[in-house]
Structures are given as structure tokens and as C-alpha cells.
Amino acid sequence: MKPAVRIQLEDFSVDEEVSAIKTSSMRMGGIATFLGCARDFSEGREVSEISFEAYGSMALSELNRLRTDAVEQFGLLDARLVHRIGTVKGGDNIVLIVAGAEHRAPALEACRWMIDELKQRVPIWKKEITPQGESWVTSHP
Amino acid sequence: MKPAVRIQLEDFSVDEEVSAIKTSSMRMGGIATFLGCARDFSEGREVSEISFEAYGSMALSELNRLRTDAVEQFGLLDARLVHRIGTVKGGDNIVLIVAGAEHRAPALEACRWMIDELKQRVPIWKKEITPQGESWVTSHP
Amino acid sequence: MIKVLFFGPVASRIGIHQATVAFRSGIRIQDVRDELAAQYPRAFEIVCFAAANGEHVRDMSLPLADDSEVAFMAKFSGG
Amino acid sequence: MIKVLFFGPVASRIGIHQATVAFRSGIRIQDVRDELAAQYPRAFEIVCFAAANGEHVRDMSLPLADDSEVAFMAKFSGG
Numbered sequence: 001m002k003p004a005v006r007i008q009l010e011d012f013s014v015d016e017e018v019s020a021i022k023t024s025s026m027r028m029g030g031i032a033t034f035l036g037c038a039r040d041f042s043e044g045r046e047v048s049e050i051s052f053e054a055y056g057s058m059a060l061s062e063l064n065r066l067r068t069d070a071v072e073q074f075g076l077l078d079a080r081l082v083h084r085i086g087t088v089k090g091g092d093n094i095v096l097i098v099a100g101a102e103h104r105a106p107a108l109e110a111c112r113w114m115i116d117e118l119k120q121r122v123p124i125w126k127k128e129i130t131p132q133g134e135s136w137v138t139s140h141p
Numbered sequence: 142m143k144p145a146v147r148i149q150l151e152d153f154s155v156d157e158e159v160s161a162i163k164t165s166s167m168r169m170g171g172i173a174t175f176l177g178c179a180r181d182f183s184e185g186r187e188v189s190e191i192s193f194e195a196y197g198s199m200a201l202s203e204l205n206r207l208r209t210d211a212v213e214q215f216g217l218l219d220a221r222l223v224h225r226i227g228t229v230k231g232g233d234n235i236v237l238i239v240a241g242a243e244h245r246a247p248a249l250e251a252c253r254w255m256i257d258e259l260k261q262r263v264p265i266w267k268k269e270i271t272p273q274g275e276s277w278v279t280s281h282p
Numbered sequence: 283m284i285k286v287l288f289f290g291p292v293a294s295r296i297g298i299h300q301a302t303v304a305f306r307s308g309i310r311i312q313d314v315r316d317e318l319a320a321q322y323p324r325a326f327e328i329v330c331f332a333a334a335n336g337e338h339v340r341d342m343s344l345p346l347a348d349d350s351e352v353a354f355m356a357k358f359s360g361g
Numbered sequence: 362m363i364k365v366l367f368f369g370p371v372a373s374r375i376g377i378h379q380a381t382v383a384f385r386s387g388i389r390i391q392d393v394r395d396e397l398a399a400q401y402p403r404a405f406e407i408v409c410f411a412a413a414n415g416e417h418v419r420d421m422s423l424p425l426a427d428d429s430e431v432a433f434m435a436k437f438s439g440g
Binding site for chain 1: 154158159163167168169170171172173174175176177178179180181182184210232243248249252253256268
């Protein structure tokens with residue numbers, strides 16, 4: 001089984017991560033996931049590709065900390081976080097958060113919290129490549 | 142592509158539903174899912190199997206209405222809902238809700254709303270089969 | 283003829299999934315309920331919702347057309 | 362020697378991903394920042410966060426050990 005927290009170039013499978021999280025407990029009644037995908041436009045501009053760069057070692061340790069914090073704070077049975085780096089195209093997967101709990105409320109709330117925190121805490125940067133040129137995204141909604 | 146709303150005996154694939162929802166728009170930046178699974182215990186009792194019965198035609202029309210309401214209310218790009226009937230074992234999938242939006246907040250909020258509403262509105266009943274016998278679940282948290 | 287459907291916990295208490303009630307002009311869903319509740323009191327203890335032709339019914343004075351499909355249902359427990 | 366890392370938008374403005382600053386006893390992360398900001402003012406306009414040895418640093422008076430790895434980073438935009 002792959003590690004619960006990963007930063008990788010290659011794509012991932014939601015089914016595979018869901019199967020992996022299920023192995024941690026038979027008491028898991030609710031699994032919430034958030035999948036972030038590349039959109040083909042951003043703030044009115046057409047985007048052909050998005051490229052991600054990470055401070056790899058720190059990003060991995062921050063993601064691991066995020067997972068531990070979420071498990072403790074929301075009483076999760078388990079959580080998984082996968083973020084891609086490198087270049088992706090419109091429609092491609094970027095990030096996957098999976099939260100498993102006995103009941104739905106903590107799973108859904110933890111999933112929301114993890115993606116919000118990830119954007120605040122984890123050293124990864126996005127560059128949008130448009131037909132007019134490329135630019136790093138330095139502010140974020 | 143399978144219909145966006147289904148009640149079925151067979152299992153489903155999250156990857157397949159995610160791929161299906163992605164085809165509806167290249168502007169989809171966030172896809173939230175909720176997957177309900179069979180737990181091997183409930184209120185302190187061991188549960189070997191769970192069996193679901195639906196008022197099929199009404200359940201399907203209520204699920205379709207739920208989808209339309211969620212799309213409109215949360216400004217989703219698309220949503221999908223699949224519920225299994227028949228008998229499942231511990232760890233098996235029961236229900237899948239998928240919500241796709243331009244940004245993460247509406248996708249996650251709609252996903253939460255749909256699973257909460259589904260439990261209120263959709264005529265499906267659950268029977269828990271334990272080593273001590275079987276019983277319909279008539280109240281629900 | 284009014285077709286009446288039972289599911290899950292209600293069907294299990296009655297022992298059948300379907301019944302019929304004779305149609306008469308002006309018959310309301312409450313009349314159908316009263317008739318069946320007298321026959322199956324234990325099952326109707328857990329009835330919370332009614333539907334006519336696949337739609338939730340809140341107003342039990344709803345008049346029914348002939349050949350309507352009615353359901354008396356326990357609290358849902360799907361999901 | 363203090364190793365300094367740049368990523369994404371900051372690296373792009375500087376044109377390099379890595380620099381070094383000579384270690385001296387008592388050197389604080391603020392000293393490293395001041396030295397590099399003087400050299401790369403445009404890049405440091407967008408620096409929001411600092412890290413030492415892979416940990417977020419909030420107190421810029423943090424003294425650094427020799428061979429520390431420091432990063433000056435723009436606002437994150439992952440996810």
C-alpha cells in the first residue's frame with residue numbers, strides 16, 4: 001500500500017486511495033474526499049497548463065502534520081493526502097484529500113479543513129501557462 | 142456514460158463517477174464526494190450484513206430532485222448520486238454523492254447538504270443483520 | 283381501486299408489500315390510512331410519511347383519483 | 362555556511378534556486394534575509410514566509426546553526 005501522504009509527479013486513483021483508507025478500520029461509515037482539478041481558465045484568462053513546484057521535504061512534513069492534526073481534531077479513523085507536482089493540463093487531477101470517520105459529519109468537516117489548511121500551510125506554488133505567456137499565482141482566493 | 146442518478150444492486154466506482162462528472166465542464170476546479178460504507182457494528186452491536194429496500198420509482202425521482210436542487214442552490218456545474226439496494230457486508234459501499242463546482246466551497250457544502258437531505262427525503266430503508274437476528278433501523282442520527 | 287404499497291419496516295410488520303382499497307368518489311388519503319390503520323395497527327405505529335403517485339403528501343385531506351398509488355412509510359434510513 | 366533555497370515565484374525573480382550565506386556565530390534568520398533582500402530586492406517584495414530546516418519560522422530573531430537550510434517563500438498557491 002502506498003504511503004498515506006505523498007507528493008508525486010504521476011496521477012492518482014480515487015478508488016485506490018478509498019480502498020487504502022478502508023483497510024484502517026471496519027468502523028468507517030463515512031469517507032469524504034476533495035479532488036482539486038486543473039480548470040481551463042482562471043480569472044478570465046484561458047489556461048493551457050498548470051505547473052507546480054514544491055519545497056519537497058517541507059511540503060511532505062507539513063502534509064503529514066496536517067494529517068495528524070486532522071485525525072486528532074476531528075476524531076478521524078484515518079486520512080490521506082496526495083498532491084501532484086510537475087505540469088498538468090485542463091481537467092487533470094491536482095490534489096486529493098480523503099477523510100474517513102465513523103460518521104459523515106467529521107469526515108466532511110475534516111476534508112474541508114484539510115484542503116483549506118493545505119492552501120495556507122504547505123509550500124507548493126502554481127504557475128499558470130496561458131497562450132499569452134506564463135505567470136506564478138502569488139495571491140489566492 | 143451511466144445516468145447521473147441511480148439506484149442499483151451492483152457496486153460502483155468512485156473513479157468512474159469522477160470521470161463522468163468531469164466531462165460536464167472544463168471549468169470544474171473542485172469535486173467533493175461523500176461515500177457511505179457499511180460498518181461492522183452499530184450502537185454497540187456487531188452487524189454482519191446490511192440490507193436496503195427502496196420505494197424505487199419514488200426514490201429515483203427524489204434523488205433526481207435533490208440533484209437539481211443542489212445544482213441550483215449551490216451553483217454546481219454538476220452532481221451525481223448513486224445508492225445501492227440489496228445486501229452489503231462490512232466495508233462495502235452503500236451510497237456515493239459527487240458534487241462538482243468551479244471552486245471548493247460550493248462543492249463541499251453541496252456534498253454535505255445532499256447526504257443530509259438524502260437521509261431525510263429519499264424512501265430507502267435499512268435492515269441490520271446481526272448474529273442475534275435482524276432489525277429494521279427506524280430511527281436515525 | 284387504490285393501490286397501497288408498504289416497504290421495509292412497515293411491510294415487515296404487516297407481512298405484505300401491497301394492498302388495495304376500493305375507490306370511491308371523494309376518497310382522501312386520510313380515509314385510506316384510517317381503513318388500513320384499523321386493520322394493521324402495529325404497522326401504522328411506525329408510519330411517518332405518506333406518498334401519492336410517488337410524491338410526498340403533507341396534506342392528508344388530499345383527494346385521490348382512481349388507480350392512485352399510495353404508500354405509507356416509516357422514517358427513512360438510507361444513506 | 363547557511364544554505365538558502367528559493368522556489369516558484371521567488372526563484373523565478375532571482376533566477377536561481379539556491380544561494381549560500383557565510384555562517385557567523387549568532388547569525389539570525391533576519392540577518393540572512395536582510396543580506397539577500399539587499400541583493401535581490403524585487404524577489405523579496407513577494408516573500409511572505411521563512412523556514413529554517415523545513416519548519417515555518419515566525420520569530421525572525423531565530424539564531425541559526427551552521428549548515429542550516431533556510432527558505433524565503435512567496436504566498437503558497439498549492440491545492
